[in-house]
Amino acid sequence: xxxxxxxxxxxxxxxxxxxxxxxLLLVLGVAFTVVNLKWPIGRNAICYAKASLxxxxxxxxxxxxxxxxTWTAGKPILFTMVAAPLVYLFGVNLGTIFASFLGTTxxxxxxxIALPRLNRLSGINPELLRLELAFVMLNPLTxxxxxxxxxxxxxxxxxxxxxxxxxxxxxxxxxxxxxxxxGSALTILVAIHTKxxxxxxxxxxxxxxxxxxxxxxxxxxxxxxxxVLLLVSMILIGGILLAAKCGMYPLxxxxxxxxxxxxxxxxxxxxxxxxxxxxxxxxxxILLSFQFALLFLIARTGRHAWSLAPTLFISIYVLGLLIFxxxxxxxxxxxxxxxxxxxxxxxxxxxxxxxxxxxxxxxYLALASLLILAFNFAPAQRAxxxxxxxxxxxxxxxxxxxxxxxxxxxMAIWNQIESINKQVPAGxxxxxxxxxxxxxxxxxxxxxxxxxxxxxxxxxxxxDVVPQANxxxxxxxxxxxxxxxxxxxxxxxxxxxIGPGLFRLDxxxx
Numbered sequence: 001x002x003x004x005x006x007x008x009x010x011x012x013x014x015x016x017x018x019x020x021x022x023x024l025l026l027v028l029g030v031a032f033t034v035v036n037l038k039w040p041i042g043r044n045a046i047c048y049a050k051a052s053l054x055x056x057x058x059x060x061x062x063x064x065x066x067x068x069x070t071w072t073a074g075k076p077i078l079f080t081m082v083a084a085p086l087v088y089l090f091g092v093n094l095g096t097i098f099a100s101f102l103g104t105t106x107x108x109x110x111x112x113i114a115l116p117r118l119n120r121l122s123g124i125n126p127e128l129l130r131l132e133l134a135f136v137m138l139n140p141l142t143x144x145x146x147x148x149x150x151x152x153x154x155x156x157x158x159x160x161x162x163x164x165x166x167x168x169x170x171x172x173x174x175x176x177x178x179x180x181x182x183g184s185a186l187t188i189l190v191a192i193h194t195k196x197x198x199x200x201x202x203x204x205x206x207x208x209x210x211x212x213x214x215x216x217x218x219x220x221x222x223x224x225x226x227x228v229l230l231l232v233s234m235i236l237i238g239g240i241l242l243a244a245k246c247g248m249y250p251l252x253x254x255x256x257x258x259x260x261x262x263x264x265x266x267x268x269x270x271x272x273x274x275x276x277x278x279x280x281x282x283x284x285x286i287l288l289s290f291q292f293a294l295l296f297l298i299a300r301t302g303r304h305a306w307s308l309a310p311t312l313f314i315s316i317y318v319l320g321l322l323i324f325x326x327x328x329x330x331x332x333x334x335x336x337x338x339x340x341x342x343x344x345x346x347x348x349x350x351x352x353x354x355x356x357x358x359x360x361x362x363x364y365l366a367l368a369s370l371l372i373l374a375f376n377f378a379p380a381q382r383a384x385x386x387x388x389x390x391x392x393x394x395x396x397x398x399x400x401x402x403x404x405x406x407x408x409x410x411m412a413i414w415n416q417i418e419s420i421n422k423q424v425p426a427g428x429x430x431x432x433x434x435x436x437x438x439x440x441x442x443x444x445x446x447x448x449x450x451x452x453x454x455x456x457x458x459x460x461x462x463x464d465v466v467p468q469a470n471x472x473x474x475x476x477x478x479x480x481x482x483x484x485x486x487x488x489x490x491x492x493x494x495x496x497x498i499g500p501g502l503f504r505l506d507x508x509x510x
Contacts, residue, residue: 282322299347430472
């Protein structure tokens with residue numbers, strides 16, 4: 001016997017529509033991933049790719065490289081563990097991209113599981129789930145995560161999973177939820193090994209539990225075992241973090257590469273300007289992702305569709321980010337926020353007249369499509385690049401705010417590598433000058449597409465180039481757009497720029 005919903009459709013029909021929506025969103029992710037497979041990974045994705053190579057070279061011995069900055073640049077090891085088998089099978093570029101695709105698929109699935117619980121807590125029509133999923137996924141940032149080579153969507157999925165598990169524990173106390181308690185503890189540990197910021201989940205879950213503590217104590221079955229499990233889990237996780245900070249836990253590294261020192265400095269010496277810039281980043285991210293859909297918050301039902309407990313849960317997550325200096329140019333940190341913002345937007349949409357709703361949704365979908373294309377499709381990126389450059393001249397922070405949408409950077413890397421392959425003959429000496437996270441990109445040239453047969457020598461600075469009797473080549477591989485001039489002049493050679501960030505060095509006669 002099927003259950004009838006408000007609009008007369010059966011639950012089975014609604015579930016089928018939900019599954020179709022999820023598959024359509026996945027197909028969209030696949031499409032953009034396939035279209036962008038040729039672009040080399042960039043920036044921090046190279047850190048994870050190199051760590052994957054280290055894991056492969058050490059026969060998948062995680063303990064051998066987890067704290068070795070030469071391989072990891074201080075990044076946590078979990079995403080590397082996901083990516084390494086794929087890198088082994090498909091190479092650095094495809095393997096790392098496929099790992100991020102799996103992470104974003106996981107985020108989509110966790111969103112589909114979490115949103116019904118958020119709807120129930122806020123009293124929102126469950127039939128709005130498909131619209132909420134669209135709000136979460138149809139923006140340039142989330143679509144980019146499918147092929148970014150980054151772990152942020154995986155981490156966001158773990159945050160959402162942790163919310164689902166702790167919500168089951170505290171809102172369904174009559175159930176035997178001891179396995180969910182263990183699952184939440186394991187999820188927190190996995191999140192910490194993905195990004196150290198996962199440690200905030202301890203406080204987030206603790207605050208969420210306190211919101212339902214009275215009801216839990218009164219109604220819970222197996223109350224004592226559950227409370228003991230919760231306490232033991234928190235102590236165990238805290239102990240692992242303490243051991244890692246003391247250098248006694250081999251899988252976590254609290255050095256600067258993972259941002260721990262910067263975060264602690266922000267925590268104890270936070271400046272107003274840091275918080276203000278992070279808030280501007282948050283506002284820009286929300287505007288970029290939801291644009292016209294934010295008009296739905298004008299409706300009374302949209303403004304009031306915020307349940308206290310989940311709002312507190314995600315607010316702790318956001319507040320913790322505001323004091324971190326890196327937040328001001330990293331919108332991807334806020335990915336989990338999308339899931340908690342979607343229900344109020346959908347509730348506001350439902351309460352408006354159908355004509356108004358259709359107009360706003362039409363405008364939202366049109367602009368979302370344009371933005372997704374602009375930052376995930378090369379021809380569209382080239383078309384909007386002049387406008388972005390012009391806007392950046394008037395307000396330089398636009399480039400910082402768009403820093404996580406890195407198609408333009410990856411296109412620049414591709415152009416640089418293509419220039420090397422065309423301009424540098426086989427057998428020539430090519431100095432690869434790069435100080436991105438120290439030696440992170442050293443040894444990566446051929447993995448990123450540089451042709452075989454070139455004598456590649458890695459240096460941290462231009463000044464480390466050894467003078468040669470014959471002409472040699474130098475490439476400056478940076479995290480930014482390749483430069484047209486050398487950072488450091490070389491007095492012993494005539495320098496000629498022959499490509500983006502690529503230079504020919506002809507020794508001058510003494």
